[in-house]
Amino acid sequence: MKITRRSMLIGAAGVGAAAGAVGAVKLNWDGKSFVREGYVESAPVAPPGEASxxxxxxxxxxxxxxxxxxxxxxxxxxxxxxxxxxxxxxxxxxxxxxxxxxxxxxxxLNGLSGLIAYDAATGEAQFGAGTPLYQVSEELAAHGRAFDNQPDIDSQTLAGAFATATHGTGNDLPALHDNVTGFQMVTADGSLKDVTRASDPDLFEAGKVALGALGVMTSFTLRSVPAYRLKRTVTVEDSKTFLAGLEQAAAAHRNFEFYYFPHTGLVASIVHDLTDASPTEETATDDDEFLQGLKALRDQLGWAPWLRRSFARSEFPRGVIEERVNESRVLLSTVRPTRFIEMEYHLPRQRGPEMVERVMRKLDQRGDLYFPMEYRHIAPDTAWLSPFNAGPRASIAIHAAADERYDYFFTDFEPMYREAGGRPHWGKLHSLGRADLTELYPEYERFLAMREELDPKGKFLNAHLAKLFGVDFDA
Missing domain, CATH: 3.30.43.10 (Uridine Diphospho-n-acetylenolpyruvylglucosamine Reductase, domain 2)
Structure with a gap:
């Protein structure tokens, strides 16, 4: 989007001055620091003989x-x-x-990465578990193949992506781990296990999303599809108008998602559809510059919500603002240079439209927020700990800058997600423990029993997993 931090700063400052806002409210806002208490940018200093x-x-x-x-x-x-x-x-x-x-x-697992084997007859490929998603996509492309879907960030390794049920978006497209046809892992005693649905159906379904708790994954065998090209269309419009047709828009496109910009009443929908058209000329994206523009708008006009909204709606572009054609691996994932913190819950699909409106209203009630909210759809699968194994899901993600407060995730938003039957993304912030997760996942206790059998001494435990599993942890 062609909205820059500089234009936001200059324009918002001018609007503020024109409003004659010299009162206590503006002065108090101008003196506000949004950096959370205790924030440290650099990694911790390690004691002698240890790492950081x-x-x-x-x-x-x-x-x-x-x-x-x-x-x-x-x-x-x-x-x-x-x-x-x-x-x-x-x-x-x-x-x-x-x-x-x-x-x-x-x-x-950097040393266990790269393409190990490729079967031209089936399109299945075996990769080291430490292979980043972007490398997998490049290796598959060299054979004329592709993932059937990708997440919006592709720097994760295969092992990390599958362990946390990382997903893309699309009414009929499941999460990435549904492409796994087999995996290899080393258990707590150093044994090597090769697992497929045929060889061990329970371990196969438990291991596809395992939080790194059953063993260390060393490789995955994956389904792939013939490489395909997509047309990407980004449209900015009024949120009320857009939400009235949300379900129809999601059903009309292969990949569908949208972002809501707090305090603007505007959304940007992003859809991808199959095409045979030639690739368009690639241009540098300015998503990060746009994000900094939203921050500048918060900093300058957060003291006056009505003014902030009015200025944003007058300055934002409307209608189709981007159309691009390229290979799926190029368009489905993007680079995120600005670090952030995220909470994402996966709700029953039928609750999606209602809940996203509630989340948007709640975001607008907090003047200190500026990061967009993201909404996606995911199809079901069968992995025991998959958030999507109970039917189609709608995913709602909220974000905060890495250096700003995020405690309100748990007080303002998580209760709403939980009331709607939401399941948290395993790699994103949540407060759930064993009792909550057993209620949400029918196979959760079976998974815990399998973990205890494979790792009776807790070799792979840490404090976070101990809370999820409801077991004692002595660091």
Whole structure:
């Protein structure tokens, strides 16, 4: 969108001055700091002999005794067997929860990445578990193949994406882990297991979304589809008009999502449809610049909600603002240079339209917010811990800048999500524990029993998993 931080700053400042706002409300707002108390940008300083790690958002931080980079299956098995304490695998660190955090051994799978085998007859491909999604897409493209869908960020590793049920969007498109036809993993005793639906149907369904709790994944065999081209259309319009036709819009397009910009009454819908048209010329995106513009608008006019809304609606473009054609791997995922913090819940599809309106209203009630809200649809699958195994879901994600407050996620929004029967994204912030999750997931207790059988001494536990599983944890 051709709205820049500079134009927002200049325009909003002018509007504020024209309004003659010199009262206490504006002065108080101008002196406000939005940086949350205790925020630290850099990774923690590690004691001598230890390492330093933090996740992408910076809210999970650790100084593990070691960060291990095994280069082979044998080295991985030996690391797991010989590690004196707990072991936690980590991918790209893009989860916002404490799934990977440990003070013992942090396990990086960079050495177990890349294409291992490709079957031209079936289109199935085997990849190392540490392969980033963007690399998988590139490797598949070299064989004329593609994922049937992709998430909006593709820096995650396969193991991390599958472990947390990472997904894209589309009425008839399931989450990424539904493409898994087999996997290999090393268990807590160093044993190697090859798993398919035929060889062990229970472990197969439990392992596709396993939170890194059953073992360390080493490779996945995946379905692929012939490479395909998409047309991307981005449209900005009034939120009330858009919401009246939400279900019809979602059904009309292969991939469908929309963003709501708080305090504007405007949404941007993003749809993708199959096409044989030639690729259009690629231009640099300015999503990050636009986001900084929204922040500037909050900073300058947050003291006057009516003025903020009026200025935004006068300055934002309307109608179709972008049309692009390219390969699916180019259009479905984007780069997110601005770090943020996120909560995302997956609600029964029929509750989506009602709940998204409630969330939008709640966002507008808080003058300190500016990050867009994201809404997507996901088709069901059968993995035991998949948030989508109970039927079609609507996903609603809220965000905050990495350096700003996010406690209101839990007080203002999570209760609404839970009331609607929502299940949290495993890699994004939530407060649920064993009792809550057992109620939401029919196979949850079976999963916990399988975990105890495979890892009786809790080799792969950490504090976050202990809360999810309702077990004692002695760090």
């Amino acid at each position: 790690w933090m996740n992408w958002a910076g809210i999970e931080r650790a100084t593990p005794k070691q960060i291990a980079f095994p280069e082979s299956l044998d080295a991985l098995a030996e690391t797991i067997r010989s590690a004196p304490g707990r072991v936690r695998p980590v991918g790209s660190g893009h989860s916002f929860t404490g799934l990977a955090t440990t003070e013992d051994t942090l396990l990086m």
